[in-house]
Amino acid sequence: MSVYRKKTAVAALAAVLLMGGATACDDGKKDASGKAAAGASAQPGKPVADGRAIEALAAAYKKTSAAKSAKVRMTMSMPASLEGGGAVEMTGVQGWDPTVMDITMKGGPGAARGVDSMHVIMKNDVMFMEMPADSPMSGGMGGKRWMKLDMNAAAAASPDAEALKRLGGLGGVEQSQDPAQQLALLLTSPNVKHLGAEKVEGADAEHYKGTLSFEEMLAADASSKALTEGDRKKLVEAMKTAGVKGYDMDVWVNEDGYPVHMKVGMNMPQGTMNVDAFYSDYGSAATVQTPPENETLDLFGMLKELGAAGAGAGA
Template sequence: MNKAMWKRAGITLTAAAVVTGLAGCQDGGDKAAEAPAKAQSQEDVTKVIQAAYTKTAAAKSAKIKMTMEMPAALEGGGTMEMTGVQGWDPAVMDITVKGSMLSAGGPGAPEQMRMVMLDNAMYMDMGAAQAAEMDGKRWMKLDMKAVAEAAGGQAAGKSMTGGLENMNQDPAKQLALLLESPDLKHVGPEKIDGVDTQHYKGTLTLEQMVAANKNLDVLSEKERTELVDGVKKAGIKAYDTQIWVNGDGYPVRMDLGMKMEQGTVKMGMRYSDYGAEATVQAPPAKDTVDLFEMLKGLGQG
């Protein structure tokens, strides 16, 4: 595997890793609804978000369009757009990725890349040109479970994989996290893609985010502390989130991001067709290179 290909894979994984429990202070939605609405009480706000959580969790899947922007000061910084389908019970994803972050992989970088996630593994289509350098195998696989086991600890594993197991941004979990925000509030009515919605937002500190993230319950107190310390060293300061809920009680837009010393990593997600079938299949083994096994082989060599 040549240097350009390693860089391309690294940039893609970096982008995927950043898409992990983020929160964003992005700009607002589309033009606000003309008719002013009475501000909702804190009790009403909580009821709306709780109801949205219940409906979203039950839907289990949706069509998605995600955009991400990373500060230029970060390695692999730039923009990325992802479209496709995702499921969150179980966690699966089949998306097409394009944007400047992909083209930063150097000469021969594909204009777009397909990424598939299921069974705790991420598969990346590196393109026909790169397949020639991998014995005709165009798919690269990263088995997150294998990495975590080899790392010797849940915290180390999550750090090494960049939290890829959460890349699909389960919208139900985002709603649950928003409920933990001490300043959760109703912003007001807005139209999103021509649909009437209600806009809500809240903020969580790093410590509050970790405490609210049930995915981290498997960590020991020591591992949790190590994880938090590592995130702090990366310069992460705070998480914010904004959500727009339609008249049917489903979130149609979420803006997530992460404040860092280098700037704010921003991600916007649009959801539609809740309950859409999310049938995801792994690429054939004969067309796949296992990145973790390859790295182990290089280490032994």
């Protein structure tokens, strides 16, 4: 494999690992009723959640689940010890039932390799990354524009995909940055509070805040769960895999009952990953068009070649 192809594969993999913080498989159907969350009750000796805040967030969860898509503007700040550490900006559209994404990503591993921005599409658990023609990362593409990775196939087919499995866990922790799942996570917190009315980009909104530790997630009883049991099990396993200790969450809900601003801090052994997201145009069609097959290069295939070349060299 040429040096160009090796550098391109490594850079693209780094982008995939970074995107693992914002995307994940999410096949479980949500219970959009919001009733379970609204009935949360405190146990003696434990923090007491604000009942009215829980009711308002449960209503927002129901509306957000039903909307299924929105426009998003997001900044992710990764710990320096993680690949792609630093701030990454993502702008575009996403859907969460089913999970799709069409965004432009600025910063992160691409920027470190001379790529100012990267177009990323995700559909059916397959990620496509467009490599700008004049970028250093395009040298190993063989004239093709897009790098493709089927994350499920890669994780299932190769023992070398353990890193992808771990990042799948990291992505599961963030639940695709699906705002409905983030609301469900906040509803599990035993100490949700309403902090009052504030402005978000000039518009009225209500500010809610809560924290959630891994131990509290495990101890949450059925009355405080908005997540389905299947989604909750995936989340717990993902938190365990990534070593997540807990979350700090702030949500601003607008007058229409939708979350328009979310801030999430995820406490990990490597440091804290912070996500600052703004949402708009809920229910807008998240139509995602994947690139033609003849314009894509399979990243998993390149990784297999790298592994074979390494084994042949005794690496």
